[in-house]
Amino acid sequence: MSGSKLASVEAGEASAAPAPIARKTPFNVLIVGVGGQGVIMVSKVLAALAQWRGFEVKQSEVHGMAKRGGSVFSHVRFGERVWSPTIAKGEADVLIALEWAEGLRWLPYLKPATGIFICDTKRIVPPFACLNRKPGAPMRYSRETAEQVANYVAEGYAIDATTMAEELGNERAANVVLLGALSTALDFPIADWESTVSEFVPKKTIAVNLEAFRLGRTWIAEARSPAPATGTPPLLPLAEVPFTPRLEINAAWCKSCDICVKMCPERCLRLNDDRIAELANPEKCTGCRLCEWLCPDFAIRVHLEAQGKAAEEAAR
């Protein structure tokens, strides 16, 4: 964190940095999400603010995945004195997650007795969660409900920050909604939060981001009053399979080379007794066309028939 940048945070107010609040043991905030969601921005705001409040701050992050949709995290620790830049398992006071499964992934880092879990219900399904390559196939994404997770944490909030931000007209402000939620866990003055947020967002989006910040803050306040808020994230609807693959195999051209059989990612082809390629497991075929492309003898043609249309034609 650069000192000069911080000085400009409240430049207009010409005020000195407020006296530090005593915090002997460092306060640990773990911010996690998926590349591109704004994890680093959240941690920068927090770190800048904590430094402005007179704390020593250490921040460490992984951001190499930013463009790849990979797992991103940032550790922010602040207090009178901070030695290690990373938070150990079971040591986070607050875990703030911009994506549902990422939040669950990091739960073991939360302090078991007092840790606060604030998690966006936004789901970003990683490619490797696909059970197979068929369009619309079920996902191996976490199926835990917010209610189930609530049993594991001292205090937990499943907040649909992405939709809230969308409703404000800027989906990208979801991370600031979560910052607003985070602000309720810390005793920093609201004015300091808002001036720091304004410093870190693009000039043109200051208004919408401040709105997002307040929304996140009031959401938590409201959720706190009756009982810890829970909202079950909706299960992913299975996309409709748009077509059924059908293989046309020309026995007269097939030379039994075995390439299609061995290269099919789903292993659904075989050579029959005459050593001609045939589709042994049609239900597994995804229509990927690899067999068609790699057959040196042009003996395979994959037809992707729009669902329903095939039936229609048969009826005619």
Added chain:
Amino acid sequence: MFTDAPNFDVRDYLRLEMMPHFLCPGCGHGIALRALLWALHDLAIDKDKLAIVSGIGCAGRLSAYIDANTFHTTHGRPLAFATGLALARPDLHVVVISGDGDCLAIGGNHLIHACRRNLKLTCLMLNNEIYGMTGGQVSPTTAETRLTTTTPLGNNEPSFDACALASAAGAGFVGREVTRHVPKLKELMKAGLEHPGFAFIEVLTDCTEVYGRKNELGSSPEMIMRQKSDMRPSAYRNTVDTPFHPTSLPTGILMQNDRPEYGAAYRRAAALAAAKGAKK
């Protein structure tokens, strides 16, 4: 992933009466042919405006299967025929299909001068590291230690990096791809076909029945699966002073520049000569 593929049926571009083709089971040349026909389809090149010129060999044989204007010439000379054709008929897309023996051994001189002129042509060299058609003699790209009928104790000559050769000789476009990655190969061919100068594309293909069998490289699918590993030292190694990284197999567009294309200069000179002739 499914874009434009559904519209492409390779049979629309084949001479069906010639099928099945004469290549051995698993021969990579068939896959290379599909990629070419797919590229031509994607670019919507009119068959009547397409001229395929090939030499002799299993690779050279491919022209016979393509439903377009095809010209099956003599061993090593397709580039010479193609040069004449491209100069006389700039309205045609001229595509040369050649083998490693055809293009680098007997036809090596034609290749370097075609590169030097940078006439608008697309030259595909299907490199299977062997003279496939004549039963498996050593070729200029056969890797060291490999067995061929003419190197029964293992080849002890260094091999050419054909892409390094072509770029050093002045080709405007140089690329390489393996047959395993058909869509990538197609895209590379499209880029080559669209290049305004001489485009040289090396396709690493498998001669399963002769080279593979002789060197115990496994079944056809096994050969395809090892395409990016140990099979192609000729394309990785510093056999000539290669500008391309020797540690991993470089594929894709390796070099592209906008050197002046030769056809335009030739036609200007021809027009000048015609004008002079008319004065006399």
